[in-house]
Amino acid sequence: MVRIHGAVKVDQKVEITDEFSARAWLGKHDHQTQVWFAARCALRALPYLGSWAAATKSGLTFASFRAAFTAAAAATYLNSELVELRKSAIFAAKTATATCMETATAENDRSSHYHAASFSAMQSHAAAAAAASTNTAEAGDAAAAIGSFRLIAAANSFAAATSLDANDILKWNALWGGDDQPPNIAQAWKELKAQWDADDADWSFWIEWYEGILNGTPLPWAVDPPDRAGGNRRRVEGRADSSCQADR
Numbered sequence: 417m418v419r420i421h422g423a424v425k426v427d428q429k430v431e432i433t434d435e436f437s438a439r440a441w442l443g444k445h446d447h448q449t450q451v452w453f454a455a456r457c458a459l460r461a462l463p464y465l466g467s468w469a470a471a472t473k474s475g476l477t478f479a480s481f482r483a484a485f486t487a488a489a490a491a492t493y494l495n496s497e498l499v500e501l502r503k504s505a506i507f508a509a510k511t512a513t514a515t516c517m518e519t520a521t522a523e524n525d526r527s528s529h530y531h532a533a534s535f536s537a538m539q540s541h542a543a544a545a546a547a548a549s550t551n552t553a554e555a556g557d558a559a560a561a562i563g564s565f566r567l568i569a570a571a572n573s574f575a576a577a578t579s580l581d582a583n584d585i586l587k588w589n590a591l592w593g594g595d596d597q598p599p600n601i602a603q604a605w606k607e608l609k610a611q612w613d614a615d616d617a618d619w620s621f622w623i624e625w626y627e628g629i630l631n632g633t634p635l636p637w638a639v640d641p642p643d644r645a646g647g648n649r650r651r652v653e654g655r656a657d658s659s660c661q662a663d664r
Contacts, residue, residue, distance in 0.1 A: 430582040433575050441582055451547045452491035452586050453578075458484050458539040459629055460574060460591055463601050466608025468533035472615050477608065480537040481622050483544035485641050488629070490547035491586070492637050532604075573598045590632035597630070 432438045438457075442450055462484055465471045472478075573592065580593045596602060612619035621641055628634045 430579060432579045432582055434571075438578055445585070447549070448491060449585055451487060451543070453581060454543040454546045455484065455487040455491050456581055456591065457574075457578065458487065458543040459626075460577065460601070461536045461539045462626065463597070463605035463608055464532045464536035466533075466604040466606070466611060467529045467536075468527075469529070469611070471533045471608070472611040476533060476537055477611070480540040481626070482641060483540040485625065487540070487543035487547045488634075489637055492588075588629070588632060588634045591630045594632070 430441065432441060438453075442453060445453070462480065465477050465480055468476075470476075577592050580589070592598075597605065609619075609623060612623070625635055625641065
């Protein structure tokens with residue numbers, strides 16, 4: 417039985433209790449499942465970017481969201497149609513990592529707020545790197561993305577949500593099992609949207625996309641995000657795997 421914020425859900429066949437059990441479970445599954453699981457873990461940590469006031473201005477937010485999107489899309493498309501997405505994933509992973517390193521150097525920020533944001537960014541990088549690989553032999557990147565368990569304030573909620581994932585593989589259900597985000601993550605998401613409101617670029621696509629993921633109603637996967645904040649949407653070539661509930 418799994419509880420999220422105290423609410424009893426359903427009897428589970430698999431229960432993930434911590435990062436170690438998540439890694440053990442991950443190692444038993446195919447590459448697509450690993451990428452999907454890594455993407456969902458990274459997506460839960462994504463709002464922590466809002467913890468750092470300079471996340472949007474520095475470019476860290478856009479690089480991280482783009483990496484998370486690429487990982488999620490790669491987990492949804494059939495392996496035979498992933499050539500272009502893998503190229504995008506490689507670029508997104510490298511960009512997210514480079515941006516994280518650049519902001520650390522430029523800002524010389526050692527605050528807990530910066531560390532929370534950079535940790536979130538690295539989860540997205542790891543998920544995109546997993547998507548860029550081609551087989552389970554490179555599962556290390558997928559495993560790295562489940563480091564979200566280290567966000568101690570939300571560790572129990574992460575465990576409960578990932579247990580639900582482990583029992584409903586490759587589905588894009590509500591990110592927290594139908595419950596609200598944990599309070600600290602909800603606050604960070606509110607702060608991130610406030611950064612976007614104050615920014616000159618149009619971030620409406622990213623709000624719509626993330627809240628769709630959050631609520632279990634993702635946008636059609638054929639829509640590719642802007643290539644920059646406020647840019648124009650493009651289309652992803654390929655056909656989504658119906659087992660991942662790609663088109664709603």
